[in-house]
Amino acid sequence: MRSTFSGLNTVVRGIYAQQLSLDTVGHNIANANTEGYSRQRVNLATTLPEVVYGGSGALQVGTGVAIESVTRARDIFMDRQYWKESSSLGYGATSVSTYSQVEDIFNDELPDLGIQTVLNNFWQSWETLSTSASNDSARTAVRERGAELVDAIQHAAGQLKDMVANINDTLSAKVKEINEMSSEIYTLNKQISNIEVGGRDNANDLRDRRDYLTDKLSKMMNVRVFEDSERNYVIQVSDVVLVDGGGYTPLALNNPATSMDADYGFEARYVVVAGGANQRVNFTNGEMKALQEANSTIPKNYLDKLSTISKYLLQEFNAVHRAGFGTDNSTNNNFFGNPSVNYGDPTAIPPVAGPVLSKGGWINALSINSDLYNDGGIAKIAAKTLISNPVNQSNASGGQASVGGTYTAAPAANAYQVRIDNVTGTGQVDQASYSLDGGITWTAVAAADLDTSNANFTVVNNLPNGLSLTVNTDAQNTALDTYNFSVPQGNASGDNAKLLNSKLKDPTAAASGLKGASLDGFYNSMIGELGVQAQTSQRLEENQQTLVDQIENWRQATAGVNIDEEMTNMIRFQKGYNAAARILTSLDEMLDKLINGTGVVGR
Structure with missing residues (x-):
């Protein structure tokens, strides 16, 4: 009963x-x-x-x-999907932030503030000088616009290096956060394992906390997560076991001495296993990968481009300036850099070698020639050339000629003709005349002004306005051969300023550091590349955000609290x-x- x-x-x-x-x-x-x-x-x-x-x-x-x-x-399948896609979202979001910082450095989205505007102003100042070469205000403007360009490049390079330092600080904070979360997950592992021993109880709230920390870790880096037989989470990052039932692996930043960039001198820090033999942690996704790129690859890419621009200005732009003449008739003056250094010219035939500098060294060397700031220094700005066109010789087989001397300029005739009146048996000129009126009137060159001391050429000295003509000795030289050339009309000539102006906008030679592009085109290409990279990272972030939001909605459909249902x-x-x-x-x-x-x- x-x-x-x-x-x-x-x-x-x-x-x-x-x-x-x-x-x-x-x-x-x-x-x-x-x-x-x-x-x-x-x-x-x-x-x-x-x-x-x-x-x-x-x-x-x-x-x-x-x-x-x-x-x-809880749906573990959705969790694993979330952890995988969250890493890509973290990478995309951090990349967007990085490229946004680089765009702010170059600042070309705003008018009148970016380097592109500074380049255009520098180009315009030479354009103005080419039509007003004797104007001191135009010369001063060229110097100051050049200084503005130097300052813009130096400032951008400095900001890129500062960006690396800031990212190193962020990396340090992230590593500390990872270590704290790894330590907590290890503690949770032990608590959950003790509570659930025998499989009769469920540590629900502790498991939620552990999964929440794993969610945060997954955004920071690529994680592989599985649960062992004792309910412990085993979390791996590449080939490093970050945490398991036996403990956790603390991370650290490498020794600064091992991460100094040889070209620019900044410290591109990276993450290693703490206390290990500098074992590097190779992140393949997440915020940490984006930060590692942001403190090394990305800034260095744009520093390399600034170095290329600096080298071009110091070498090829300077080479044209050195070939020209100032209003004081001085020549071989640099516009950029140390006044006593010839930085070379790779496009010259044969190429002129310059000093051996690191990539960062070219940026550091970029400055305005200090001589241009001395009293009368703007007179050294080489706006004119010695001759405005090559020497034209009537006998193409005869000895080649070149113009030299110190041109004192004159408002009078600027068209010169030199005629060979007699040559020796070896083809050396021993008599010559010159004309300033197109060959109507000829004036004999005095014997004292015919330098025949070198058997390979003859120098016809003391032509009007301080010029000289060097004619190579050649067996094909004959009497009545003529050499025609012209020179600028005084200091008002801006033909070399026009050449320098073209060095900023016209395509360069293949041997140039710009590889055939103009300086303007090279910079525009660099900014275009930056824009595409920024858009790509933004698109990745937006796409990943949509995907992660969808996965999170699926997770919440299972794990979320529905107030109406409750x-x-x-x-x-x-x-x-x-x-x-x-x-x-x-x-x-x-x-x-x-x-x-x-x-x-x-x-």
């Missing part, structure tokens, strides 16, 4: 089950906005039935409900609790009648 009080046990089990379910609903609602929280539920099951015997035999009578477990709703459950469990309480009241009344009312009839 069944126990008289067995119904009480059944109802009490029901009350406890409904009460715990209500408590769990309250826990869910309280954590509805807690980041990383997973919805929990109470798993109920019927208890073993009791066997009673009736008139027809054995009967199975229910004994109530048992609380089997409290579990969280309120429905609250009413359901409340009704169950109230009903069980009413049954308990009824049973209490029945037992009271049985105990206190039985045997009192007839008293």
Whole structure:
């Protein structure tokens, strides 16, 4: 026969089950906005039935409900998808920030502020000088616009180096954060393993915290996560086990002495295993990979381009300036750099070698020739050339000629003709005349002005306005051969300024450091490349954000707290609790009648 009080046990089990379910609903609602929280539920099951015997035999009578477990709703497949795609999102977002910083450095999106504007102003100043070469204001403007260009390049290079230093600081902070999270995950591993030993309990809230930290790690770097037989998370980054059940691997930044860039002298720090033999951690995705690129590859790429521009200005632009003449008739003057250094010219035939400098050395060497700031220094700005066109000789087979001397300039005729009147048996000129009126009137060159001391050429000295003509000795030289050339009309000539102007806008030779592009085109190409890279990183971030948001929505469909659903459950469990309480009241009344009312009839 069944126990008289067995119904009480059944109802009490029901009350406890409904009460715990209500408590769990309250826990869910309280954590509805807690980041990383997973919805929990109470798993109920019927208890073993009791066997009673009736008139027809054995009967199975229910004994109530048992609380089997409290579990969280979680989809590990969605978690793994999230961890994978979150790394790409972290990489994209950090890359967007990096390229945004580089764009701010060059500042070419805003008018009148970027290096492109400075280049255009420098070009325009030479354009003006080419038409007003004797104007001191135009010469001063050229010098100051050049100084503005130097300052813009130096400032951009300095900011790129400062950017590396700032990123190193960010890397250091990130490494500290990773170590703190790894340590906490290791502690959680031990707690979860102890609680869940035997598989009878679930450390739901601890697991949520561990998954939340893993979410944050996945955005920072590429992680591979799996759970071992003792419920420990094993997290790997490339070939480094970051954390497992036995401990965690602390990370650090490498020794600064091992990361000094040979070209520019900045410290491109990287992440290593702390206390190890400088074992580098190779990040393949996430914020850490983007930061490693941001403090080495990206700034150095643009520093290399600034170095190319600086080298071009010091070599090829300077070479044209050195070939020209100032209003003081001085020549071989640099416009950029040290006044006593010839930086070379790779496009000359044969090429002129310059000093051996590092890439950063070319940027550091870029300055305005200090002589241009001395008293009368602007007179050294070479706006004119000695001759405005090559020497044209009537006998193409005869000896080649070149113009020399110190041109003193004159407003008079600037067209010169030199005629060979007689040559020796070896083809050396020993008599010559010159004309300033197109060959109508000829003036003999004095014997004293014919330098025949060198058997390979003859110098016709003291032509009008300080010029001389060198004619190579050649067996093909004949009497009446003529050499024609012209010179600028005084200091107002800006033909060399025009040549320098063209060095900024016209295509260069293949041997040039700009590889055939103009300086203007090279810089525009650099800014175009930067724009494409910035757009690519922005597109990656936007696409990954959309994908990660979708995955997170899928995760929340399982793990998220739905307030409406929880309120429905609250009413359901409340009704169950109230009903069980009413049954308990009824049973209490029945037992009271049985105990206190039985045997009192007839008293």
